[in-house]
Amino acid sequence: MQKIIKRRQVDLSEADFSAAIPPLLQRVYASRGIKTDAQLQNGLQQLHQPQAFKGLDAAVELLAEAVVEGRKVLIVGDFDADGATSCALAVLALRAMGLEQVDFLVPNRFEYGYGLTPEIVAVAAGLQPAVIVTVDNGISSIEGVAAAQARNIRVVVTDHHLPGPQLPAADAIVNPNQGQCGFPSKHLAGVGVIFYVMSALRAELRRRDWFAERGLAEPNMADYLDLVALGTVADVVPLDDNNRILVYQGIQRIRAGRARTGILAMLAVAGREPRRLVAADLGFVVGPRLNAAGRLDDMSLGIQCLLCDSPGLAREMALELEDLNRDRKAIESGMQREAMQSLQALQVDEAGDLPWGLCLYDATWHQGVIGILAARIKDRFHRPVIAFADADAGTIKGSARSIAGLHIRDALDAVAARHPGLLSKFGGHAMAAGMTLEKAHFDRFQAAFDAVVREQLDAADLQAELLSDGALEREDFALELAQQIREAGPWGQHFPQPLFDGEFYLQQQRLVGEKHLKLVVSLLPEDQLLIDAIAFNVDLDVWPNPAVQRARLAYRLDVNEFRGRRSVQLIVEYLEPCQVPAPAAK
Known part of the structure; x- marks a missing residue:
């Protein structure tokens, strides 16, 4: 799914950082609501x-x-x-x-x-x-x-x-x-x-x-x-x-x-x-x-x-635990393939329009993995997703993942209020929830959930966006800055690791593992500064693509450590081919 990259608007007028914090990190912190060094104190006191x-x-x-x-x-x-x-x-x-x-x-x-x-x-x-x-x-x-x-x-x-x-x-x-x-x-x-x-x-x-x-x-x-x-x-x-x-x-x-x-x-x-x-x-x-x-x-x-x-x-x-995790990955991969086949058939049947609230069910799916499946499909299609698996005594259990703008537990509460008895039980957070219902009620629930989602979201909410901290200058692709960013966290939910964007020439492309794209990129067509990059879990129908010589990347600046050698590496969150030729290098 194509994503829109939006750059964060940063207001430093009220910020009061010391010179010990690099200007780039000052902008990053300010965009996350941090305005002073004191807010970065991580002592137990x-x-x-x-x-x-x-x-x-x-x-x-x-x-x-x-x-x-x-x-x-x-x-x-x-x-x-x-x-x-x-x-x-x-x-x-x-x-x-x-x-x-x-x-x-x-x-x-x-x-x-x-x-x-x-x-x-x-x-x-x-x-x-x-x-x-x-x-x-x-x-x-x-x-x-x-x-x-x-x-x-x-x-x-x-x-x-x-x-x-x-x-x-x-x-x-x-x-x-x-x-x-x-x-x-x-x-x-x-x-x-x-x-x-x-x-x-x-x-x-x-x-x-x-x-x-x-x-x-x-x-x-x-x-x-x-x-x-x-x-x-x-x-x-x-x-x-x-x-x-x-x-x-x-x-x-x-x-x-x-x-x-x-x-x-x-x-x-x-x-x-x-x-x-x-x-x-x-x-x-x-x-x-x-x-x-x-x-x-x-x-x-x-x-x-x-x-x-x-x-x-x-x-x-x-x-x-390692063996169990390896088994989980294999099970998840199979479930993803089955889910994608179902969604492709649904898009054909409905002239390309998917429900706004996606409900997926398969009798063979593993109950313990449906949460991960819902998250993967949510990321792929950018809409709320509930994946269901068989439970017992004619019931099915669902695991839901939501997108910004839809409080998933409140949405389920609305469904339950309008359709008493449809949900046996439910609970959760704003972004994730679980529920149980009778298998015979799946079609009714699917329609009810989609109706609630359509009331609470608009079409613009279904457009996936990436918030970028802007472009990096040539001198920023340095190990020192990458290390500073790495240590500047902890990064996580609602305090995300800095994401940057820019256009790069793709000097090399190759698959590593089953579906990870290893890249070597540069800022200019013929450039001495070559930067390693990797994009995980790419769409194999699109990448690698030797015909694409230039792409826009949304990426994190990170440190790669291999055999004792440390170097800058871009962790690519999103890439798309550039449609307009780059200006000639001066």
């Missing part, structure tokens, strides 16, 4: 304090009593990377605080589905916990919380997902997005929420002289920031000021080798050097390997890897 959390006092009081009285606490997590890191952090922190009876349980997505359901409560009851703590889930678990309390199990919900009209009757709820919660950052991942809860619990136990009286070493909560960084980046939550600090601090610890043995093992298996790690490595290298366990098998494997202290055992588990 800049973190928001936990006291503003609604429900925090009740949660801490209950957990402190559990620790002091030695009651069993069961952590119930989610089956993605945020849930896995949240679960590992809670288990590790509670153990470090002296609680011996702490365990975890993660619902297998294929047997129990998402969250604290009555069915998973029945399994949990067999472990005889006094307290259940949900992490990265629970805000919609009305029936599950009631089922736990009917068994005299107390429940603390920690979550970050948007609440529905009714909240569970838990003993305590800590969620920055619940009504009347005064915590300033609404974008915490689940792992960020439980980090704050455990930090407040440590403070309460310190106030009670718990550590001093028992000769326990008081845990340093900063030691868990590697988990916070991984879960935050992998869950693609916006990197606001607070999240940037959490991610930055976690990355610094990983770079210093002060990370979970399991995280270091996953990096080693992936061939990544911890001391050069950036946020993108967490999102595109570690996160997918961890997620593969929850997508194809059981997230318990991923959590055990994060909990493991033995390098040898951690490597064995990391290798298992």
